[in-house]
Ligand code: GDP
């Protein structure tokens with residue numbers, strides 16, 4: 001395959017734009033926390049802008065707009081907005097805030113407590129500030145809606161009473177103060193390294209709808225009743241990271257159960273599940289997506305699985321409660337087909353049928369977890385990729401439009417976990433979804449990449465890196 005010097009130079013510049021081989025760090029750098037209507041989502045949008053998801057160009061389920069990636073002074077960071085829940089009474093507000101704060105404390109590096117100059121400091125602010133202080137996490141205090149840049153509202157100084165250090169005046173509407181806010185956060189971020197230290201502990205998030213058996217699976221693995229399991233709505237427990245070691249390796253299971261208590265507002269339960277799942281997924285290397293064998297794939301399952309896919313995580317579909325299903329010789333195949341149809345955006349994910357209750361096939365999970373993690377960490381040489389690309393183009397000619405044919409010059413891998421490829425072509429518009437799908441399938445048929453999504457970024461000649 002010929003590649004012109006000029007194109008090669010452009011391509012090199014392009015590739016340098018990505019830190020080659022970079023692995024995203026675990027967890028969320030920064031979380032916005034605060035009462036409803038203080039302006040969290042507006043602040044989130046101001047900071048993240050349009051750059052909402054780390055996984056570009058992957059077809060899938062659109063992520064809730066609570067997670068975003070941006071950079072500040074050359075440092076990339078991730079941000080989560082805990083908003084979107086609208087409790088009615090003061091009591092509810094406090095209960096909700098406590099839950100949000102707990103999720104943030106469990107998962108984030110820095111917590112930004114957003115307050116509002118218009119309402120002034122409230123009892124709920126004070127309560128949550130106390131909770132945050134006790135967590136010993138780095139906290140940054142923002143006072144929002146400070147729209148005028150002139151004289152400082154005397155109310156502003158009230159916020160010193162929260163005991164969280166200097167408040168930072170911001171206006172999400174105008175963008176004032178957001179730089180100071182990010183400076184304050186940045187000092188707590190760990191230094192960015194090209195390659196994350198390859199910890200030998202595999203982080204595994206167990207995700208799925210309530211009652212699918214997440215706690216039961218964690219218990220089964222740990223072999224003790226560490227978390228309370230019940231099908232009575234109202235049971236709850238705190239977030240627990242469970243460390244486990246066996247001959248196959250070392251694992252930390254991040255359980256996303258809980259958060260079922262006291263939520264009188266149905267909608268809120270769902271939003272908490274999403275928030276909690278999102279944060280757990282960010283921290284994970286591998287996601288176990290649990291499906292209830294009796295229910296099949298539900299809408300909520302599609303959504304949860306979509307979060308893992310969009311986050312670019314290695315995934316295993318775990319069908320639980322297999323003991324409850326009446327089986328004939330074809331039950332498993334039928335179920336597998338149904339799942340492939342309903343979760344069509346993740347054909348790469350292995351499916352395993354287990355019973356957390358009886359322990360059936362639970363031990364298989366460990367090999368599978370190791371396997372998909374290795375697959376997601378695969379590095380393919382440019383030479384090998386380009387020979388697959390050449391082959392693929394000979395077999396199925398790239399599409400044409402109005403007499404102009406798509407030319408693919410070159411392809412290279414720029415990242416792992418998930419494998420990230422950059423394809424360089426003459427015209428992006430000609431690179432239709434179907435050809436992308438075809439290329440992805442060709443790559444998978446040669447290299448496997450089982451259990452992991454892949455990212456394919458398409459660039460064309462002369463295009464600025466964005
Ligand atoms: P959230 O519930 O904390 O996510 O709050 P929103 O972002 O939805 O904002 C709540 C309301 O406050 C909206 O009506 C916003 O327009 C308003 N708002 C947010 N930020 C500012 C700001 O900096 N200045 C002013 N004046 N209003 C703001």
Ligand code: GDP
Nearest residue numbers: 210211212213214215216231257321355356357
């Ligand atoms: P979570 O909300 O996802 O953590 O679900 P739980 O682990 O609390 O399980 C919900 C209910 O399903 C409990 O009553 C469990 O005993 C039951 N359960 C979980 N896994 C299985 C299974 O494999 N088989 C059967 N029969 N019941 C299960």
